[in-house]
Amino acid sequence: MGLLRKLASIVALASGLLVAGGGAALAHEERPVSFPDGTGSVPVLRQGEPDLLVCKTDKADFERRIANFPADLKTRNLDLFAKCQENGVRHLQEAVDRVNRPGMTIAILPGLYREEPSRPAPTGACARLPARWSDWGYQILSYEQQVQCPHNQNLVAILGKQDLQIEGTGAGPLDVVIDAEYRKLNAVRADRADGVYFRNLTAQRTTFNSLYVLETDGFVIDRVLTRWNDEYGFLTFASDHGLYTDCESYGNGDGGLYPGSASNLNEGRGHDVPRYAIEIRRCKSHDNALGYSGTAGDSLWVHDNEFYDNMVGATMDSLWPSHPGLPQNHAKFENNKIYDNNRDYYRHTRDGTCAKPPAERGYERGVVCSQVGVPPGTGVIVAGGNYNVFKNNQVWGHERAGFQLFGVPAFIRGENDLAKQADTSDFNRYEGNVFGVSPTGERRPNGLDVWWDGQGTGNCWQGDAGASSPTVLPVCAAAAPELTGGTRRLLAEPVKLVKLYLCADFSAAEARLPAGCDWFGASGLGKVEAQLALGGSVVLGLLAGLFWWRSRQAAITRRGYRLVVAGTVAGGLGLVLDVVAAALGSSAQAGAALLLMGAWWLCLGSALRAGRPVFGWFTIVVGVLACADAFDRLVYLIPVIPLGPGWVRGLVTGFWVLCAVVVLAPRRARAAAERPAGAEVPT
Secondary structure, eight states, X not given: OHHHHHHHHHHHHHHHHHHHHHOOSOSOOOOOOOOOOSOOOOOOOOXXXXXXXXXXXXXXXXXXXXXXXXXXXXHHHHHHHHHHHHHOBSSHHHHHHHOOSTTOEEEEOXXXXXXXXXXXXXXXXXXXXXXXBOTTSSBOOOHHHHHHSTTTTEEEEEESOOSOEEEEOSSSGGGEEEEOTTSSSEEEEEESOTTEEEEEEEEEOOSSEEEEEESOEEEEEEEEEEEEESSEEEEEESOEEEEEESOEEEEESSEEEEEETOOOTTTTOOSOOSOOSEEEESOEEESSSEEEEEETOOSEEEESOEEESSSEEEEEEOOSTTOTTOSXXXXXXXXXXXXXXXXXXXXXXXXXXXXXXXXXXXXXXXOOOOOSOOOSSEEEEEESEESOEEESOEEEOOSSEEEEEEOOOGGGGTOOOGGGTTOOSBSOEEESOEESBOTTOOBOOOSEEEEEOSXXXXXXXXXXXXXXXXXXXXXXXXXXXXXXXXXXXXXXXXXXXXXXXXXXXXXXXXXXXXXXXXXXXXXXXXXXXXXXXXXHHHHHHHHHHHHHHHHHHSXXXXXXXXXXXXXXXXXXXXXXXXXXXHHHTOHHHHHHHHHHHHHHHHHHHHHHTTTOHHHHHHHHHHHHHHHHHHHHHHTOOOTTOSSOHHHHHHHHHHHHHHHHHHHHSOHHHHHHHHSOTTOOOXX
């Protein structure tokens, strides 16, 4: 077992090297950060009168904006507008700069806030800061440099302010709009701003994030809308005691919601956790590349949200280095509606739209420039996460799969220790989810309910999961979540591993969409798995034909010849079915193809035992392995083997092909090859 584990770790490390070579861009580069100490708390909305007012001076425009407000709200805004003309400020940043103690409230009156004083490009010392440039073309500034030059990257910078509340006074988020017009990385940045509370406003049009909260213990995002950004709508990073509630995000090139590197407070625990670092509830995220993105999204409780009309509804992963809290662990998704995530925004990459400057791409007209390579048509992806729970979600209408789970070698996150290479995709539970049915009862099936690469320990699914790959899945124990049973596989299924490696070669910056990957449009025989199946079938089909032809000429028994003929027919059907199954993505057909090919090897080996006993028995062993692989796929996952039957069968079959070539070589050629050097050639 120790040797197998070491070999598997080496293979996983090699796979990581290949994948890392393919996907060079980072999702999010930030300065080195630390998690808060956890002594904070989730802030509570204050109801008193504001300390500072922000408004514009155009009364006619203001009155037009509030014309349809309810009477009481309209009266309040008119009163605040009059006070603001006397004692208020015209820009949100100006109000933030006036905050001089914890616990202050800023009220923003309805209007469009372009924050003109913050917009100019940096000059003087701010234009020459000594900081590393990221792959995305911006400098990675320290906190001290952010304080020194707050508007190098931020339209509004909230740095070090404590217990600050910022709320719009309109009827809804769209009444107060903070617009970066693609001139800054971030519309609003709250950095080390414990207790910050954002409410009832919109932030939009940046080259990275609309609302960014960093290294903060205690924050609330309440009735806030973010949209039309190159990367993220909401990004909260290395923070604790956070709450997203009743928010909305759309039109983003990565995640609408990104609670990245949340406080890793449950590391080392099982499914029994004392609390979650961040709660996300009653939000809507749609028309993004990803509805929710969670690199190192640890200790998150995500419930009663809607993720729809994205390319992928939600992801959590351990894919990107330099994110604290990896590998990802302990996200709990429950009671969410995850549906119709079938957008394919790669067309904007293909036609050159995404090569234009951000302001010219047409985000406001529905263009999204995906910064990530993902399989469109998927509900939720876990790419290298542990101890996640998906419970009582409604998942419907996905063209590809409701849930996907696959492992990520530790090398990708910067861990080179061989013992850690297979330390992801463990103990994830899927239970009580409703597949393929909308809340109205309409039948809206997913292409597959579950796609799993086969790696991991203790992963389990509810018993009523429908179509899946593999066809059978480990079932969750009714009690004792840690005793889920199931398999302990150190490596993914080989064909799936090749597919994931190929698809990882996506690059948004270079507009590179890997050929052969169905995530980016390949179909039928154009898919890498179909090409692998076709290549293997051609080789095995040629050998099958040669064995049949040789058996006609050889002096074998009639029973032996019948076995060869029957086996050849079964094998031929299996080889054809294997290609069809790969082209269609059918796990059940692939299992049936293995059974037919196993029958061929068994028949052929039985026929060959008399004349070539060693090769005949070897052929029978290959047939048994093929049947075991089919059993593993169709009936019951074999629980105690560190490598799946597909790996063993594939390696043994490769050696069998070499032996078969030797066996089938013409006798005279074999005799010449075996003759000692210098021997006389018989005449």
